Amino acid sequence: MENIKISIIMPVYKVEKYVAKAIRSIQAQTLHEFEFLIVDDGSPDKSGAICDQYARRDPRIKVIHKENGGAPGARNIAIDMATGKYIYFLDADDWTEPMMLKKMYNLAEREKAQLVIAGFYIDTYYKPNKFITTNYIPQNNVYKSKEEFRKDAYKLFDKNMLYSPWNKLYLASYIKENKFYFPDTLWDDFPFNLRIIRDIERVVVTSEQYYHFLRARSESETAKYIPQMYEKREEEHDWILELYRYWRVQDTASKEMIARRYIDRLIGCVENMMNPKCALTKIQKEEQIKEMLNSKRTQKCIRVARPKSIYTRIMYLPVKMKKTDGVIAEAKVISFVKKRLLRLFVILKTNR
Numbered sequence: 001m002e003n004i005k006i007s008i009i010m011p012v013y014k015v016e017k018y019v020a021k022a023i024r025s026i027q028a029q030t031l032h033e034f035e036f037l038i039v040d041d042g043s044p045d046k047s048g049a050i051c052d053q054y055a056r057r058d059p060r061i062k063v064i065h066k067e068n069g070g071a072p073g074a075r076n077i078a079i080d081m082a083t084g085k086y087i088y089f090l091d092a093d094d095w096t097e098p099m100m101l102k103k104m105y106n107l108a109e110r111e112k113a114q115l116v117i118a119g120f121y122i123d124t125y126y127k128p129n130k131f132i133t134t135n136y137i138p139q140n141n142v143y144k145s146k147e148e149f150r151k152d153a154y155k156l157f158d159k160n161m162l163y164s165p166w167n168k169l170y171l172a173s174y175i176k177e178n179k180f181y182f183p184d185t186l187w188d189d190f191p192f193n194l195r196i197i198r199d200i201e202r203v204v205v206t207s208e209q210y211y212h213f214l215r216a217r218s219e220s221e222t223a224k225y226i227p228q229m230y231e232k233r234e235e236e237h238d239w240i241l242e243l244y245r246y247w248r249v250q251d252t253a254s255k256e257m258i259a260r261r262y263i264d265r266l267i268g269c270v271e272n273m274m275n276p277k278c279a280l281t282k283i284q285k286e287e288q289i290k291e292m293l294n295s296k297r298t299q300k301c302i303r304v305a306r307p308k309s310i311y312t313r314i315m316y317l318p319v320k321m322k323k324t325d326g327v328i329a330e331a332k333v334i335s336f337v338k339k340r341l342l343r344l345f346v347i348l349k350t351n352r
Contacts (some may be wrong), residue, residue, distance in 0.1 A: 009037050012043055039061045119208060
């Protein structure tokens with residue numbers, strides 16, 4: 001347990017069907033000098049017991065049991081405990097390729113990086129044993145200054161590289177010295193990473209893919225109905241606008257990315273309202289969507305956004321025309337395809 005290179009942090013909650021595979025994928029890593037901090041966040045199923053079984057056989061694994069308080073608090077406890085030079089965050093229902101830690105560590109050491117960003121896979125299961133894989137591949141790059149990174153950040157946002165923690169290796173001292181912790185909020189990954197990149201200087205991006213994000217659980221954050229989603233997306237948009245003001249980056253490409261990102265998420269908010277678990281009446285939904293479409297922010301973004309495919313142009317049209325019924329109709333179609341034709345939904349989303 002001496003000379004720990006990487007501290008792996010994994011919160012665990014109601015993942016008894018998946019957590020063993022996640023643990024084995026770390027044990028299979030070709031880099032062996034790691035500590036694996038697993039935080040059982042009061043899971044009511046057998047997840048914690050499964051983790052304990054692996055810990056008894058592998059001294060690199062330490063399981064912390066705590067009362068349920070959410071993934072942010074679980075990760076934060078482990079951050080304070082971490083002794084490795086670098087920190088890596090893993091989700092308990094996903095898995096990793098064997099060379100991931102070694103290759104990301106070598107890149108970080110070679111370039112003296114504060115952050116390494118890698119490509120990843122999203123494996124979406126549309127049947128119990130059948131899935132479609134979406135590849136997320138950024139361009140190789142080494143950023144040695146704040147200015148270089150900030151100028152190119154829009155490309156990384158566009159490739160979905162800056163949202164989640166699990167495709168990244170973080171310099172532990174950078175996190176600890178700046179007291180970067182996960183906030184206790186819905187979708188805590190994004191604000192955490194916004195703080196990480198705000199003043200970052202040395203970043204390495206690799207096009208190699210190591211992480212498999214699984215979309216398989218009906219109760220996962222990416223599948224369930226989210227009350228107050230629109231308010232949350234508005235808050236996130238404020239965050240990214242503030243970040244770019246702070247960076248003093250206002251070029252056309254960055255502005256277009258921000259606008260397109262907003263419209264894509266606005267449509268997602270309407271689709272979320274079509275979920276059967278949404279308690280709003282038909283009239284309430286129509287009123288809220290009309291207000292969303294007519295907001296100055298929406299209309300400003302729809303003028304700036306440049307859709308990249310015919311599919312996206314079609315999706316943007318009723319937003320641009322402020323057609324409430326049109327947006328509702330397309331949201332219902334999206335919801336139907338997402339629920340009944342998931343494979344098609346993934347293909348359309350990938351090529352939008």
